[in-house]
Amino acid sequence: MIIAERKPMEEIKQLIAPYKRVLVAGCETCVAVCWAGGEKEVGILASQFRLARRAEGSEISVLEATVERQCEREMVAEIKDKVAEADAVISLACGSGVQTMAEMFEDKPVFPGVNTTFIGMPEREGLWVEMCGACGDCFLDRTGGVCPVVRCAKGLLNGPCGGTRKGGKCEIDPDKDCAWVLIYRRLEKQGRLDLMRNYYAPKNYRAVKRPGRVRAAKA
């Protein structure tokens, strides 16, 4: 899923400073699961806005709405009346959701309330880790299901760099595993280390021509 983190309160407050009626719009899919932008987080941010403005002695009317998926026009259309009431929208969806809203309500300022960080999974409660870089040219069949493109800090395709820390940790962060040590261990366990001995030519970094477009395959 897509992982995001809420922007710092000070930054969001600056974004909405000129407005008196603000809609906080959440998304119940990815960003709800990573505690950044679901219905619950919408409620928290709305309360923070009200408290902050009260402390400053200025008025604000905060509306709240959450849709199932903010990256789908049909679902976003369900909250159009609330958008119409507001001067501005703070979207707690990923960048795709923010842009869907901004495109549907072109006369309305739509601001991001989160920073979209990566495609990943929960490692344990409250901790999400990056797994996929959406490169458009999947390499996982050759690496025991561990992606070196994003899980190696340098995206190396032919083995670890010379900076691996003792015990197989990453050069840049002792809390992160060296992806190539993970790949080595996985392939060794499966008796497929020959895959790691193969030479892999430079990757096609233009597999997805940005901005990407994917058409459904014909049946």
Next chain:
Amino acid sequence: MAKPFRETLKTKKFVVTAEVGPVKGSNISKAIEHIELLKDKVDGLNVTDNQSSVMRYPSLGICLLIKEHGGEPIFQVTCRDRNRLAIQADLLFAYSRGINNILCLTGDSIDVGDHKEAKQVFDLDSVQLIHLVHTMNSGKDMAGNELDGGIDFCIGTTATPSADPLEPQLIKVEKKLKAGVNFIQTQAVYELDELKRFTEFVRGRDEKVKILGGIVPVIGAKMAAYMNENVPGIFIPQHLIDELAQAPKGTGVAKGIEIAARMIRQMKEEKICDGVHIMFIGREEKVPDILGAAGLL
């Protein structure tokens, strides 16, 4: 004129290379001083490429200076700052100006340097870079286009004999050997048994490739602890840290030189490797002292 490094590698000589760190700024007088001091005492002078991800005068620029001053430059190229177009262009330029040796490296992460918000490239990795040089040596670019005037580089690379775990590192070394290299300059080694095992590993796969053991002198116990913590790929054992800690105050540099020279002598006498690569970062003027103490002058 200096002897081409490729020719030196073909002899039985114990090969000695040292490093010239590019300056931070446009004042190149210090670099020229170091080049003049070292060029006739070593077989090749490596020039680092934005070492430790710290922005500096370019490797290519200092390589040209070495050439102009009659030395033999070894052009270090990392994959961190340039994509495949930029690297190929730099190789053409280097070769056209008489720079014939290249050291292919991955490069440190942007995170360890002084421009921590920069976009890191890594379009290629070091194994792919070695293949790229061979492709260009054959007269074509990476896309298969004919070059009007090719290149012919003597190719080197690096390895970390003290990596833990070692096996993934050795698989990569094997790929580099298969791709074809003339020499390996190792990351700093402090345990000679590890270097010995590494040499045996390489010898078993390629008898011709020359191995130059990496020497980074350590001049104090505190510096050793700092390097262990902060310099990627460096592992200084406790017994050396203890030896440094026992050195009387003010004798750290002398002690560091003594230890480095002792290691070099042992490498040469016991034929642990074919030469040494001395990286005395920021103290290039002390390299002749190491060479003298190691009996290499």
